[in-house]
Amino acid sequence: MKPWTATAKDSDFSTKLHNILxxxxxxxxxxxxxxxxxxxxxxxxxxxxxxxxxxxxSRKITAWMLSKTMEVSCVINTINKAKARRNTDLPLILHSDRRSQYVSNEYIKAAAKMQRSYSKKAFPWDNACIESFHAIIKREWLNRFKIRNYQQAYKLVFEYIEAFYNTKRIHSHCDYMSPDDFEKLYAKVQNDSLLLAG
Known part of the structure; x- marks a missing residue:
């Protein structure tokens, strides 16, 4: 028996899955x-x-979860974390690939108030930004360590995302600011505009 689970099993390629992004x-x-x-x-x-x-x-990682399995519940829990932390009052697109977790009934229910968007079949470019982040966290941080177990992996992921990537790592996309600073600038501009309008 294999000690791991397949990670890239695509599921529903029906015409019901639209690429809104x-x-x-x-x-x-x-x-x-x-x-x-x-x-x-x-x-x-x-x-x-x-x-x-x-x-x-902003390229900010708004929610993340580390799991020993790839069960749908892990994806749902991550979405619920993001919804609890962010403002979802305005229209919101939630984009993913078409693997089974993202076409499940549980996922559809969790994303009911969002526009679900899916990459086209054999067309991975729409996932480039999040896949780039996953490549970066491995290249810049995780690959430096011989990771023994879940506990060590969790500690390393937490350190990278919460103490560096979101708060300190600059991005050309963000005018060479961190994701946090880029969003703070957006909030300041919006507040200044409201003050001027008032």
Whole structure:
């Protein structure tokens, strides 16, 4: 028996799954487009899985979860974390690939107030931003360590996302600011505009 689970099993390629995002990578506000994806992290005791949600406006990781399995509940829990932390009052696109977790009934229910968007079959470019993040966290941080188990992996992921990537790592997309600073600038501009209008 294999000590891991397949990570890239695509599921429903029906015409019901629309690509609403359609390579529009520059929304004009936070909470307009979220990405979600799953990647594996190798540990000496077997794979663990990182589920991430990125806000496309700032490239900020708004929610993440590390799991020993790839069950749908892990994806749902990550979405619920993001919904609890972010403003979802305005229209919001939630984009993913077509693997089974993202076409499940549980996922559809969790994303009921969002526009669900899916990458086209054999067309991965719409997932490039979140996949780039997963490549970066491995290249810049996780690959430096011989990860033993889930606990060590969790500590390393927490350190990278919460103490560096969101708060300190600059991005050319964000005019060489961190995701946090880029969103703070957006909030300041909006507040200044309201003051001027009032």
């Amino acid at each position: 359609d390579e529009k990578f520059n929304p004009d506000r936070p909470n307009a487009v979220w990405y979600s994806d799953i990647t594996y992290i190798w540990a000496t005791r077997g794979f663990v899985y990182l589920i991430s949600i990125m806000d496309l406006y």
